[in-house]
Amino acid sequence: MKLIQQHFKHNSIFIIMFTITVICFVSFTFIITWTTIRMSEQFFIDKFSITNAKVITQVKERFESFHYSIVLSSNGLLQSGALRSLLTEKQTDLDKMKSYYKIKQIMKRAESNAEAYNVGIMVTGINGISYATDRSYWLEDNAWLQKEKKYLLRNGNSKKISYDYDHAPASNAPYVIASKRMTGSISGINYGVMHFAIKENDFREFYSTYTNKGNDIYILNTSGVVVSSNRDDHIGKTQMDFLDYATKIEHSSKSYVVGDSMGKETIFFSEYLPAFDMYVINVIDKDKAIGGLIDKKVLAYILLSIIIAASFILFVASRQLTNALSRLVKQISDVSKHDFHQFVSVTGTYETRRIGEAFNVMLEELHEYVEKLLDYQRQKQNAELAALQQQINPHFLYNTLTSIKFMVQHGSNKESEEIINAFISLLKNTVGNVNETITVKQEIDNLKDYVLIQQKRYGNRIKINYFIAPDCLEIQIPKLILQPFIENAFFHGFNYKQKGNINVLVQMEGKDLKCEVFDNGDGMELLDKFSLPDTKRKQDRFSGIGIRNVHERIQLIYGKRYGVEIVSQAGEGTKVQIIIPIIY
Numbered sequence: 095m096k097l098i099q100q101h102f103k104h105n106s107i108f109i110i111m112f113t114i115t116v117i118c119f120v121s122f123t124f125i126i127t128w129t130t131i132r133m134s135e136q137f138f139i140d141k142f143s144i145t146n147a148k149v150i151t152q153v154k155e156r157f158e159s160f161h162y163s164i165v166l167s168s169n170g171l172l173q174s175g176a177l178r179s180l181l182t183e184k185q186t187d188l189d190k191m192k193s194y195y196k197i198k199q200i201m202k203r204a205e206s207n208a209e210a211y212n213v214g215i216m217v218t219g220i221n222g223i224s225y226a227t228d229r230s231y232w233l234e235d236n237a238w239l240q241k242e243k244k245y246l247l248r249n250g251n252s253k254k255i256s257y258d259y260d261h262a263p264a265s266n267a268p269y270v271i272a273s274k275r276m277t278g279s280i281s282g283i284n285y286g287v288m289h290f291a292i293k294e295n296d297f298r299e300f301y302s303t304y305t306n307k308g309n310d311i312y313i314l315n316t317s318g319v320v321v322s323s324n325r326d327d328h329i330g331k332t333q334m335d336f337l338d339y340a341t342k343i344e345h346s347s348k349s350y351v352v353g354d355s356m357g358k359e360t361i362f363f364s365e366y367l368p369a370f371d372m373y374v375i376n377v378i379d380k381d382k383a384i385g386g387l388i389d390k391k392v393l394a395y396i397l398l399s400i401i402i403a404a405s406f407i408l409f410v411a412s413r414q415l416t417n418a419l420s421r422l423v424k425q426i427s428d429v430s431k432h433d434f435h436q437f438v439s440v441t442g443t444y445e446t447r448r449i450g451e452a453f454n455v456m457l458e459e460l461h462e463y464v465e466k467l468l469d470y471q472r473q474k475q476n477a478e479l480a481a482l483q484q485q486i487n488p489h490f491l492y493n494t495l496t497s498i499k500f501m502v503q504h505g506s507n508k509e510s511e512e513i514i515n516a517f518i519s520l521l522k523n524t525v526g527n528v529n530e531t532i533t534v535k536q537e538i539d540n541l542k543d544y545v546l547i548q549q550k551r552y553g554n555r556i557k558i559n560y561f562i563a564p565d566c567l568e569i570q571i572p573k574l575i576l577q578p579f580i581e582n583a584f585f586h587g588f589n590y591k592q593k594g595n596i597n598v599l600v601q602m603e604g605k606d607l608k609c610e611v612f613d614n615g616d617g618m619e620l621l622d623k624f625s626l627p628d629t630k631r632k633q634d635r636f637s638g639i640g641i642r643n644v645h646e647r648i649q650l651i652y653g654k655r656y657g658v659e660i661v662s663q664a665g666e667g668t669k670v671q672i673i674i675p676i677i678y
Contacts (some may be wrong), residue, residue: 152304154374171201197225220284239422270294275287301374316337362377386636498514561601579644
């Protein structure tokens with residue numbers, strides 16, 4: 095397993111290159127093939143739609159021919175003044191018998207206009223006279239028919255024939271019924287209703303010759319109800335999705351749309367029949383229509399063969415190109431095992447040879463640089479150690495020892511012992527400890543020792559308060575970053591005020607450590623954030639570390655976002671804020 099991992103590790107560039115190339119090649123092949131198939135299908139559908147549009151036009155013409163026959167028949171009935179009289183005048187039973195005979199003769203003449211179609215005609219007058227050419231079509235208990243009569247008499251358009259779908263009460267067989275209100279041409283008074291009924295089986299003869307398996311025609315009214323279809327199971331049902339597709343086609347520049355019908359991808363063609371206020375919709379199963387256009391099984395075998403052949407060629411070519419680079423990578427990765435003293439062999443292609451030569455030159459320069467860096471580090475460490483050992487100002491030592499001598503001479507042994515102990519601890523943590531950083535606790539202890547010495551010399555008019563969060567005590571900070579600010583506050587913050595407080599605050603703020611030194615002393619107007627004065631009384635200074643030096647040390651160690659910020663106002667005091675990262 096380890097050998098396999100090593101093999102993959104040293105040949106990763108070949109594996110990645112080969113994998114990406116194969117994936118891209120396969121992806122492009124499938125995309126191009128898919129695009130070609132889709133374009134071919136689209137081209138076929140566009141061409142097919144031209145032929146199918148002619149079919150739909152022929153179907154539309156048949157419907158218009160039927161409608162024209164109904165118009166002729168209805169006009170014949172409307173133009174008969176005798177029929178109008180028979181349907182409006184009140185009559186006795188004997189008169190009715192005579193009227194039925196006369197109506198029959200009139201109906202025969204009207205029926206001759208639609209003799210090409212198996213149509214049943216019925217007229218009903220406002221006087222209750224009703225006559226039908228075939229009574230099996232019409233029964234007075236037909237609820238839809240009664241409702242339609244009342245509607246037409248009240249609201250019907252005398253100039254329009256309305257078509258609708260219904261079932262014969264006796265056989266429940268589907269029918270298409272054309273209805274029209276009978277209105278006097280001069281008086282404009284409604285005097286009856288006429289109906290023309292055709293069996294749905296006869297109605298579908300207008301288009302059935304153009305249908306086959308997977309190629310269906312639906313006649314939909316504007317409510318989405320299937321009035322007629324070669325699919326018996328859909329007649330009388332609502333197909334709102336078909337109506338939506340018909341509406342899309344009506345508002346589209348194309349004569350078709352491709353959509354989904356009963357879980358199959360389907361091509362929809364549609365034509366509006368204004369005389370019927372219906373749509374003729376041709377629904378074609380896309381798979382059956384164009385499924386044989388492209389042999390997808392053969393195409394899949396061809397694509398697989400191309401992919402296998404191309405992958406083999408890519409494998410050989412990629413292997414040849416990456417072998418030299420893989421060897422070079424292995425040699426470079428092994429250089430560290432020999433302490434950078436083993437140079438790589440310069441072989442292979444032009445690019446790998448140039449890389450090998452550049453790497454060998456880099457190794458030579460690296461050896462020289464490392465030697466110089468080691469020498470520089472040694473010098474720097476010696477200089478830092480010497481600087482730390484010289485941080486205690488001689489004047490501070492002299493004045494402190496003088497104060498101890500004075501206290502001993504005057505018998506203040508306890509105070510002398512406290513100063514000596516503080517002085518020893520201060521020397522131990524500054525001169526004896528050569529580390530660049532110390533803990534917060536050590537820094538605060540040094541401050542307390544320094545303050546004790548100064549207060550013994552100058553009195554307790556300035557009080558120091560410490561507010562140190564317990565969870566900050568072990569955080570590492572640079573040595574002597576607080577002492578210079580305590581020193582400035584001690585000797586310059588209270589020249590006018592006789593008493594005051596210096597507060598030291600250390601706490602965590604997010605991912606940073608915030609150290610603050612603020613007093614309620616004299617304050618000043620700052621020209622910039624480092625304009626606190628350095629003391630002129632050299633004998634009082636503890637170290638040579640200045641305020642700007644503290645800021646520069648922090649930024650050198652931790653970066654530009656950290657450092658010192660000073661705020662001061664005359665008469666109000668001074669606030670120093672130090673921000674450094676939290677490091678344990």
